[in-house]
Amino acid sequence: MSDKSHDPNQMTGAAMIVRALIDHGVTDIFGYPGGAVLPIYDEIFQQSEVQHILVRHEQGAGHAAEGYARSTGKPGVALVTSGPGATNMVTPLTDALMDSIPLVCISGQVPTHLIGNDAFQECDTVGITRPCTKHNWLVRDVNDLAKVLHEAFYVATSGRPGPVLVDVPKDVQFATGTYHPPRKSDVHRSYAPRVKGDATQIRKAVALLANAKRPVIYSGGGVINSGPEATKLLRELVEVTGFPITSTLMGLGAYPASGKNWLGMLGMHGTYEANMTMHDCDVMLCVGARFDDRITGRVDAFSPGSKKIHIDIDPSSINKNIRVDVPIIGDCGNILGDILQVFKAETKKPDIKAWWQQIAQWRARNSLYYRKSNEVILPQHAIQSLFEATRGRDTYITTEVGQHQMWAAQFFGFEEPHRWMTSGGLGTMGYGLPAAVGVQVAHPDSLVIDIAGDASVQMTMQEMSTAVQYELPIKIFILNNQYMGMVRQWQQLLHGNRLSHSYSEALPDFVKLAEAYGGVGIQVHKPGDLDGAIQEMISVKRPVLFDCRVAALENCFPMIPSGKAHNEMLLPEQANDEATAKAFAGGKALV
Amino acid sequence: MNQPASAYFIEDRHDPNETHTLSVLVQNEPGVLARVIGLFSGRGYNIESLTVSETESQKHLSRITIVTTGTPMVIEQIKHQLDRMIPVYRVVDMTQTKRSIERELAMVKVRGQGEHRVEALRLADAFRARVIDATTESFVFEITGNTDKINQYIDLMRPLGLVEVSRTGVAAIGRGPEGM
Incomplete structure (x- = not known):
């Protein structure tokens, strides 16, 4: 028998975890120490290849890892302790599952002999996180740890990406065992996501596209997840076909907002032209999107006259909400390449001049119109100003959730993928600030801005402290209307303007708050001061809380009222009290 | 709407x-x-x-x-x-x-005397249920079949003194030489 003490692959479980991170190319992790992960923290202390960012709350670690992942295309890694550390991760794990973000969470667990004993800081972590991860593992034997860690990275990043969690009891972290580097056999034989599209289906799809009179491309986050090649191919497809393109909230940036075929975002707060094009089209090509309920409006009235092609890597996304005619399962980069190849060989090219004329009429409705004011800053104006001031810069945007998020999606133009980090599926208030921390860690020299609301930002405000500690000059651009704006909007439109608990009676002084954290606070009230204040914010090389006081009662339009179809949008110029009341006429709220 | x-x-x-x-x-x-x-x-x-x-x-x-x-x-x-x-x-x-066989197993306890006992045995025979436990006032029958057959058998046992039922749930397998 060989002398095990000299075998470099003999190590403790804690050392294996750090070693596996290095082997998977991880350079930054986000975490919070505690009793059940102390051996891992001890290993982290004794090395310099993996940088650990200490957050102020585990939820912050999770969202920071998400921001890191979405802005780089690499998996984000979070490290938390047992019990409350793990339960605080539930929100980011669920968020990552809904938005298909590759996230690897390593959690400490009480020693194996105490599991099930209601020990101090014990919880059933794998049980709690089972429905909010793509897969999770409890490792009971140190000799299984290397295999599980490698499998975890593979599962998180392959197929439809998602969050995974590895729960490691403290005695397993202390125990010594054999480590091995990543290898193919580390993966469940039952897990084999399909990447190549079916050739027959691709030919069917091209036949539809080539004969289309009123086509539309509807792309989603899957294009961005698939990687730079998919983005390139999507842009080429738009170029070659000349088709109009719209995108979901998650897919912004895959096609540039300045591109001539761009219709703007679709869905509940999408543009009139995007939704009308979807409603009246005869062929719809859905690429890496999932017909979410914020997109479709009333399902039985969704794009009634169209043949639908759906490209998705996850077979369970096919026919879930909307019946499609040509499903193609596989990686959208791969499939877009095949479609392009077949399409280019096709002799018949669609003539869609009349369709573009129709779209131009819809565009002329100017559905993002708002009344500017010299007295008070309109939130839309604030975002437009921010966009203008950052044009041409190396900028990343994160958001919280609510009106400001929709205005950001409507008024900030994204030219590249991975530049827009927002909580789409779960709609997590408090996502943006920690996500900005993660983005800034990945891109230290870039301009990272969290477009925030005054309510959302207070949910994870403590991560300002993290930003200050690591000298991360994130900019928190707060559209402060003193309300939970989207809640207030729904209460106004649907609940007789009874503003139940949506007004923030006691907001902090954000300038003083920024200073208390050691950052910079800026406040602006007047439209005339806005541009200068934004310039000041950008030039400061420290974390900034930017308190932008905006019109309190502004509503987010256009919108598809509940129970309505894409062609029944409420446009801003129609949104007087009477029309609004009519559009939202219905019984008392039940849900 | x-x-x-x-x-x-x-x-x-x-x-x-x-x-x-x-x-x-x-x-x-x-x-x-x-x-x-x-x-x-x-x-x-x-x-x-x-x-x-x-x-x-x-x-x-x-x-x-x-x-x-x-x-x-x-x-x-x-x-x-x-x-x-x-x-x-x-x-x-x-x-x-459309090429599968489904089976379920149930154990059915019936308590009764006299004519009810005789009738229970007679029906068991008709359904090919076996007696796997017996006392002077009870039987436990074992019955195998598809869900409908077992439901029907249990319904028949009810007036004859049905006490309790334990069922396995359905197991299914495809016909022919191929595996799944």
Whole structure:
């Protein structure tokens, strides 16, 4: 028998975890120490290849890892302790599952002999996180740890990406065992996501596209997840076909907002032209999107006259909400390449001049119109100003959730993928600030801005402290209307303007708050001061809380009222009290 | 349709429900059954019957047979949702193949005397149920068959002094030489 003490692959479980991170190319992790992960923290202390960012709350670690992942295309890694550390991760794990973000969470667990004993800081972590991860593992034997860690990275990043969690009891972290580097056999034989599209289906799809009179491309986050090649191919497809393109909230940036075929975002707060094009089209090509309920409006009235092609890597996304005619399962980069190849060989090219004329009429409705004011800053104006001031810069945007998020999606133009980090599926208030921390860690020299609301930002405000500690000059651009704006909007439109608990009676002084954290606070009230204040914010090389006081009662339009179809949008110029009341006429709220 | 004021689109769905039997081949690892059941409860699917046991111990494979109901679209979803779970090897819709055999085993306890006892034995014979326990005032019958047959047998035993029933749930296998 060989002398095990000299075998470099003999190590403790804690050392294996750090070693596996290095082997998977991880350079930054986000975490919070505690009793059940102390051996891992001890290993982290004794090395310099993996940088650990200490957050102020585990939820912050999770969202920071998400921001890191979405802005780089690499998996984000979070490290938390047992019990409350793990339960605080539930929100980011669920968020990552809904938005298909590759996230690897390593959690400490009480020693194996105490599991099930209601020990101090014990919880059933794998049980709690089972429905909010793509897969999770409890490792009971140190000799299984290397295999599980490698499998975890593979599962998180392959197929439809998602969050995974590895729960490691403290005695397993202390125990010594054999480590091995990543290898193919580390993966469940039952897990084999399909990447190549079916050739027959691709030919069917091209036949539809080539004969289309009123086509539309509807792309989603899957294009961005698939990687730079998919983005390139999507842009080429738009170029070659000349088709109009719209995108979901998650897919912004895959096609540039300045591109001539761009219709703007679709869905509940999408543009009139995007939704009308979807409603009246005869062929719809859905690429890496999932017909979410914020997109479709009333399902039985969704794009009634169209043949639908759906490209998705996850077979369970096919026919879930909307019946499609040509499903193609596989990686959208791969499939877009095949479609392009077949399409280019096709002799018949669609003539869609009349369709573009129709779209131009819809565009002329100017559905993002708002009344500017010299007295008070309109939130839309604030975002437009921010966009203008950052044009041409190396900028990343994160958001919280609510009106400001929709205005950001409507008024900030994204030219590249991975530049827009927002909580789409779960709609997590408090996502943006920690996500900005993660983005800034990945891109230290870039301009990272969290477009925030005054309510959302207070949910994870403590991560300002993290930003200050690591000298991360994130900019928190707060559209402060003193309300939970989207809640207030729904209460106004649907609940007789009874503003139940949506007004923030006691907001902090954000300038003083920024200073208390050691950052910079800026406040602006007047439209005339806005541009200068934004310039000041950008030039400061420290974390900034930017308190932008905006019109309190502004509503987010256009919108598809509940129970309505894409062609029944409420446009801003129609949104007087009477029309609004009519559009939202219905019984008392039940849900 | 009178739509209540809501952030969600509330719709009535009118597709008729179907009953399907699914065979699911899984890696037998800790928590795998919880994953499958959690999927059903979490997404609001129905489980009419569930049978699970390790079938190939060397390869650590278990076979789960699930009888479920839902609209055709929901049944399709259930299959895809199961199939994308990491430890799931295969999902076969036994109902869709139309070439499957389904069996269930039940143990039925009946208490009674005199004519009821004689009648219970006579019906057991007709249904090919076996007596596996007997006292002077009771029988336990073992009966194997498809769900309908067992339901029918239990209904017949009810007036004859039915005490309790223990059922295994459905196990299903395809006809012919091929495996799943």
